Amino acid sequence: MTTTDDRLALGIIGAGIMGERLIGAIHGAPDSPVRVAALWDPAPAALDRIGAAFPTVPRVSDAAAVVAASACVYVASPPASHLGYARAALAAGRTVFCEKPLAIDRAEARAFVAEAGASGAVNFPFASSPGVAALERWIAEGAVGTPRRLTIAVAFARWPRPWQADAARWLDARAEGGFTREVVSHFLFLARRLLGPLDWLAGRVDFPEAGRSERSIDVTLNAGGIPVTLTGRVGGVPEDDHNTWTFEGEAGAIRLRDWAIAERLGPDGRFTPGPDALPNAQARPIALRRQLDGVVRMTRGEPHHLATFAEALAVQEVVEGILTL
Template identity: 30%
Template sequence: MKIALVGTGFVADYYMTTLANHPALALAGVWDRDAGRLAAFRSFHNVPAYPDLDALLIDPAVGIVVNLTTPESHYEITSRALAAGKHVYCEKPLAMEFVQAEALVAQAKAAGLTLATAPANGLSDAHRLVAEALGSGRIGAPRLVYAAMEDGPVFRDKWASWRSRSGAPWPGLHEFEIGCTLEHAGYALSWLVSLFGPVESLTAFSAVTFPEKGPGTEHIVMAPDFSVGCLTFRSGVVARLTNGLCAPRDRSLQIFAEKGSLTVRDLWDNRSVVHVEESGAPRPLLGRLLTRVEAKLRRAMPWRPTPGRRLPYPAQAVSKALPGFPSQIDFMRGIADQAEAIARGEVPRFSGALALHISELALALNNAGDLPQPYRPKSSF
């Protein structure tokens, strides 16, 4: 399957880093509206570039258009690609408004095309390990889930100097305007909905907690830099999801079930450390020792080991190429999954109705102040 990238900014280098993991994909070319950025990307990666978007869209060799543009451009670019008869893989969210995202899914369906959405961490080795552990029944039925997408106070860091492999600047100002929820909630939501099914209701709150984020940010309109949502799934599971740019970095997932718990350390790690704790099972030695130390000192220690024992991964035949910490996600995996599904005549996992549901939930979290609470999603899958 030949693919073409639209947008060669910061995230595009993550996709190029992980392209080597999927020999069934071939890059036909790239395009960006910024000629300087396009030239730098083309030179660094030694890849073909299209003179304009129309040339990319009329190329008969291209099967999937990968939309890596800014979120406010997602709707227009995706719609044009679908109209040109191309399957589309779109970065999150599908659109900035639910009605636009809904229209894109309907457009793809009417044309017999697939529209899939990032992020690809819902297809990670860690996700598969967790799904198998839950499916085995060893900790019983899940009841409560805590998910966090806290990026830390990046606005206090030297973000203006951050560059991708090919030299693209990290779009800090734009991320502050779009908001951490639309940028990051999908990483947790892709796990939650694929493990527990559609969300029946969502009660959310969002706010701008730090309106001033340093030099150069004084005159931009800030999107919420904090959001929290309590999600009730049709399956009966209840989850709490937080997104933020202020609290210490935390991208964990904790699942509390009838007979134990399961903890994923980092949803941005393709093979994250995963611990499982079974009720009644002997506690690991370190945990027992720390409990004794606390009892002796009569105070809580500042650090505690993750409950339970570490789950082993199957041996990996070939080592994967992944971006450096902290974005250790196989970004191309979602596109490879889409291409394989198209070849089999099947529906890709994170496409269509499921993609729409994830986008609607992220929008509902981000725009909580403008919506009645609890919010009942219009989409399902």
């Protein structure tokens, strides 16, 4: 379902942070190939907040109305609800663009991927990141040479992060939340996309507070046969959200810092940003607009660069494996 100017009709289920960011990316680009066809969230306050910021976005009465108005449905609700909405959209002949993880139950996620085929994708923005494109270019140019190791480190002053306070009920719960699902999954996707399949897993995860999500992880695994060391911590750092993805080889090292900034290790032993490096606040809208281009191609049945359901499931398998160590 498209308008007369052929913009893709995208329906959105979920008026939280991710839904709002995607709407911002659409409205921030006058030539966007996508329009918001409908928005729904079970929380009236969330809908009102989006309505105040984007008054032209059509708000509808339920999820079924979103599906009816759309060619593609973006599922940006809490994880436990993802598969129900995704299945309803697919049953109506729509494509699906879903937040990760696909589900909170791995068996259900496997069954869904087997039945859904290529009719959807998952929102891992590193698939469209300018910083990641720089890393790929440097790898192709030989900046790393023969790979030796990958190190992933994430740290947070507190969890959930301040801007996620409204979603703390599920973001800090064992069933759906935690920084491993919410943040580490992105960096594991990046490892898989750039280096190869993820396998072998050892380490430990710490749940010091009953009923709440993890507070630290220390894990080793492989990506395409390359050793990976993964650490995550809540507390002990001043930053709300600090992360590095560092790839080392015999010829040098490169990294992605704080979600977006591509850096190379110099002769002085310091990492220096690339000439076109952008902080996350500037890089995120670019990546989201590129994600939307991929959504258009996916819905048209054309080749695209988005994370497939199968890729997302492979990441989820590792994430849930970490949380059961």
